[in-house]
Amino acid sequence: MTTSPGITLKGQHRIGGRVLFDADLLIPGGQWTCLLGRSGVGKSTILRLILGLETGGLFSGSFAATDGMPLAGRISYMAQSDLLLPWLSVLDNVCIGARLRGESPHFGRARDLLNRVGLSDHTDQKPATLSGGMRQRAALARTLFEDRPILFLDEPFSALDAGTRADMQELASDVLQDRTVLLVTHDPAEAARLAHQIIVMSAQATQNWPVPETVALREINAPETLACQAKLLAYLRGIAA
Amino acid sequence: MRFRDILMTLLIGLGLWQALVIITDAPHFILPSPWRVAQAAYKSRVIIAENTWVTAIEVVLGLLIGTLLGVATAIQLAMSKTVERLMLPILVFTQAVPVFALAPLLTLWFGYGMGSKIVMAVLIIYFPVTSAFHDGLTRIDSGYRDLSISMGAGGWNFMRYIQIPQALPSLGTGLRLAAVYAPIGAVIGEWVGASKGLGYLMLLANGRAKIDLMFASLIVLACLTVFLHITIGVLATRLNRYAQGVTN
Numbered sequence: 001m002t003t004s005p006g007i008t009l010k011g012q013h014r015i016g017g018r019v020l021f022d023a024d025l026l027i028p029g030g031q032w033t034c035l036l037g038r039s040g041v042g043k044s045t046i047l048r049l050i051l052g053l054e055t056g057g058l059f060s061g062s063f064a065a066t067d068g069m070p071l072a073g074r075i076s077y078m079a080q081s082d083l084l085l086p087w088l089s090v091l092d093n094v095c096i097g098a099r100l101r102g103e104s105p106h107f108g109r110a111r112d113l114l115n116r117v118g119l120s121d122h123t124d125q126k127p128a129t130l131s132g133g134m135r136q137r138a139a140l141a142r143t144l145f146e147d148r149p150i151l152f153l154d155e156p157f158s159a160l161d162a163g164t165r166a167d168m169q170e171l172a173s174d175v176l177q178d179r180t181v182l183l184v185t186h187d188p189a190e191a192a193r194l195a196h197q198i199i200v201m202s203a204q205a206t207q208n209w210p211v212p213e214t215v216a217l218r219e220i221n222a223p224e225t226l227a228c229q230a231k232l233l234a235y236l237r238g239i240a241a
Numbered sequence: 242m243r244f245r246d247i248l249m250t251l252l253i254g255l256g257l258w259q260a261l262v263i264i265t266d267a268p269h270f271i272l273p274s275p276w277r278v279a280q281a282a283y284k285s286r287v288i289i290a291e292n293t294w295v296t297a298i299e300v301v302l303g304l305l306i307g308t309l310l311g312v313a314t315a316i317q318l319a320m321s322k323t324v325e326r327l328m329l330p331i332l333v334f335t336q337a338v339p340v341f342a343l344a345p346l347l348t349l350w351f352g353y354g355m356g357s358k359i360v361m362a363v364l365i366i367y368f369p370v371t372s373a374f375h376d377g378l379t380r381i382d383s384g385y386r387d388l389s390i391s392m393g394a395g396g397w398n399f400m401r402y403i404q405i406p407q408a409l410p411s412l413g414t415g416l417r418l419a420a421v422y423a424p425i426g427a428v429i430g431e432w433v434g435a436s437k438g439l440g441y442l443m444l445l446a447n448g449r450a451k452i453d454l455m456f457a458s459l460i461v462l463a464c465l466t467v468f469l470h471i472t473i474g475v476l477a478t479r480l481n482r483y484a485q486g487v488t489n
Contacts, residue, residue, distance in 0.1 A: 053387050077391035083384045086486030087406045099402050100394035126486035146392065 004030045004149035004180040005069065007050065011061010013042060020045060020057060023206045025199060029066055029149075032173070032181045032216060034191035036209075036232065037201035038239060043184045046201075047152045051077055065150075076146035080155040082139040084127035090114065091123040094142045113141040116175060133164035140172060150180045158186060166220060169194055173217040188232035192225045193218050198232070202239055209235075273453040278460070281453035288442065289454075293461050295437040299355050299427040300469065303362020304419055310363065311370030311415065315408075318371075319378035320400060332368065340365045340426065344433040358430035358438065365426035366419035373418070377411025378404050409484045413477030420473035424466045439465075 006029035013020045021042040027033045035043050048055045050063055050071060065071050076097075084093045094114060095105030114123055117137040127135055136156060143151060153172075157165045173194055185191055191198050194216050198209035209232065212224035219225060255275050262274045269277055282289060314332075318325045344361060351357035381404055389399045431440025439462045446454035 048387070051387075051391050053390055073393055075391065077388060079384055079387070081384050083382075083388050085385075085403065085406070087484055088486075096402065097392040097394075100389055100392050100398045102395060102398055128486045152391075 004178060005074070006030075006066035006180060007063060007071070007150065007182070008066060009046065009050065009061070009063035011059055011063070013045060013049065013055070013057050013059045013061075015055075015057035019203065021201060021203055021206075023061075023201065025206055027180060027182050028197060029180050030178050031196035032176075032183060032194050033197045033199060034183045034185055034195040035199050035201060036185060036188065036191055036236065038236065039186070041201050041203060043201055044154050047077070047154055047182065047184060051075060051152060071150070074148050075150040075152055076143045076148040078139055078143045078151065078153045078156045080158055082127070082135040084135055084138055084142075086127055089124050089126060090119060090130070090138050093127065093138060094145050096142065097146050110141070110145055113144050114138070116144075117141045117171060131164075133160055133168065136160060136164075136168055137171065140168070140175070144175060151176060151182070153181060153183045155184055155186065157190065165190075170217060188229045188236065189220070189225075191232060192228040193220060198228075200232070200235065200239075270450050270452050273456055277453045278456040281451070282457035282460070285454055285457065289439075289457060289461055292437055292439050292442040292458070293465065295355065296358075296424070296427055296431070296439040296462070297465060299358040299430070299438065300362055300423045300465070302355075303359045303427060304366060304423045304469075306359065307363040307366040307419060307423070308370050308416065311367050311419075312374055312412065314367075314371045315374035315378055316400065316405070318375050319404065320396060332371065336368050341429050344429050347430065348434040353434050353436055355437075357433075358427045358435065361430035362423045362426035365422045369418040369422065370412070370415040373415030374408055374412045377408030380411075381407060406484055409480040410477075413480040416473050417470070417477050420469045421466065424462065424469065428462065 007025070007027040009023060009025045009027075012022045023042075023046065025046075035046065037043050045055050045057070049059055052072065063071070065074070084090075085096065088096065091107065091110055091114065092099075094110040095107065098105035111120070111123060114120055117140055119134060119137055119141065122130060122134065122138075127138065130138065136159075139156070156172075157168045160168060169190060183190075183194065192212065195211050196216055198211050200207050200209050210228075212218060212222075212228050214222065214224055258275050262272055265272065273281070314328070318328055340361065343364065344357075347357040347360050347364075351360050378400075385403050385407070386399075389403060427438065428440035428443075431438040432444060435441040439458050443455050443458045443462075446452070446458060
C-alpha cells in the first residue's frame with residue numbers, strides 16, 4: 001500500500017467580513033490528527049473547505065497534499081449523522097459511492113468490509129432495524145469501501161452512548177491504520193485516546209497540543225491518557241470562558 | 242373494523258337523506274328518495290356502467306399522463322437552476338388561469354371524444370403533482386449532498402439514487418390530491434361537450450327531468466372517486482414506507 005499523504009493548510013477564512021479562523025496546519029500522513037476547539041470556531045469548516053463543500057465564507061490561503069498530487073478524489077468523509085439511505089439495505093448503502101459514480105459495485109468487497117465491522121449478519125437489513133452503534137459501523141464500512149488514503153471524520157461517534165463510542169473508537173483505530181485521519185471532536189477523552197497529533201483551534205490561531213508518549217490507541221484509564229484529557233478539558237474551558 | 246365504520250356512515254347518510262325527503266315532502270323530480278334512486282340505478286345499470294367505464298378510462302389515463310408529465314417536469318426543475326428560474330414563474334402563472342375556463346377551448350381543439358377530457362384531467366393534476374414532487378426533490382437533507390460530493394457523484398446519479406427515492410413520500414402527497422382532482426377535470430370536460438361519460442349522463446338525465454338517474458350517476462361518480470382515493474392512498478403509503486425503509 002502506498003503511504004497516505006499528509007495535508008498542509010495555511011490561510012484565513014472569513015464569513016461576511018468576520019474572520020472565522022486563521023490557521024496554519026500540518027496534518028501528517030498515515031496518522032490520526034484530532035482537531036479540538038470550542039463550538040463555532042470553524043473545525044468542521046476546515047473539513048468542508050478541503051472537501052470542496054459549501055462553507056458559506058471565503059478562504060484566502062492554500063491547502064495541498066504533502067505529496068504534491070491533487071486532493072480531489074482522495075478523501076472520504078464521515079459525519080456525525082450516519083447518512084445511511086433508509087430505503088437501501090446495509091450492503092447497498094456500503095456500495096452507494098460506486099453507484100453514485102456510475103460504477104458497478106464490488107459486492108464481495110462490501111461484504112468483507114461489513115464482516116470486518118461486525119455486521120455480516122445484517123447485510124440485507126434496512127438501516128431502520130439497526131441500533132445507533134450498528135448504523136455508525138455501517139457508515140464506517142461505507143467510508144472504508146471508498147478506499148481512499150485520507151479520511152475526514154466529523155464527530156462521527158458523538159451521538160453514541162459511552163460504551164458504544166469506546167467500541168467504535170477501537171474499531172476505527174484498527175481499520176483505519178496507516179491512513180491519514182483528521183478527526184473533529186468535542187471530546188478531550190477521545191482525542192487523548194486516539195491522536196498521534198492534537199490540534200487545538202481558536203479564532204486567532206491553531207496550536208499543537210502535546211500528546212501522551214504512549215502509542216495510540218491508548219487505554220481509557222491509563223494515567224497519561226487521563227492526564228492529557230484533564231489538561232485539554234481545563235484548557236478548552238479556559239478559552240471558552 | 243374499517244368496513245363496519247364505512248357501512249355505519251353509509252347507513253347514517255341514507256337515513257338522513259330519507260328523513261330529508263319525508264320532512265320536506267319534496268316532489269320526486271326535485272329530491273328523489275334513496276329507494277327511487279336505487280331503482281333507477283338498477284333499471285339503467287347498463288347505460289350507467291357504459292358511461293362509468295368511459296369516465297374511469299378518462300380519469301385513469303389523465304392520472305397516468307399527468308403524473309408522468311408532472312414527475313418529468315419536477316425532475317427537470319430540480320436538476321437545473323436555469324430551468325427552475327425560467328419555468329417556475331410560468332407554471333405559477335398558468336395556475337392563475339382556471340382550468341375550467343379552458344374546457345370549451347379544449348373541446349374545440351381535442352373534440353367531443355375522450356381526448357379533451359383526458360387533457361382536462363391532465364391539466365388539473367399536473368400542477369399539484371409537479372409542485373409536490375419538486376418540493377420533495379429540493380428539500381433534500383444537505384448531509385446527503387455533502388456525502389455525494391465527497392464521493393464524486395454525478396448530477397443524474399445523485400438524482401436517481403438519492404433525490405428521487407427521498408422525494409417519493411412527497412410524490413405520494415401530490416398523487417393523493419390528483420386522485421381527487423382528476424375526476425373533477427374529466428366531468429367538467431364532459432359537461433362542456435361530450436357524448437359519453439358520467440358527466441354527460443348527468444346532464445342528459447337532468448335535461449329529461451330524470452333526477453333519480455342523475456342522482457344515481459352522481460353516486461356512482463362519488464364511488465369512483467372514493468375508490469380511486471383509496472387505491473392511490475395505498476400506493477402513497479407504500480411509497481412512504483419504502484422511503485423510510487420500513488418493511489412489513
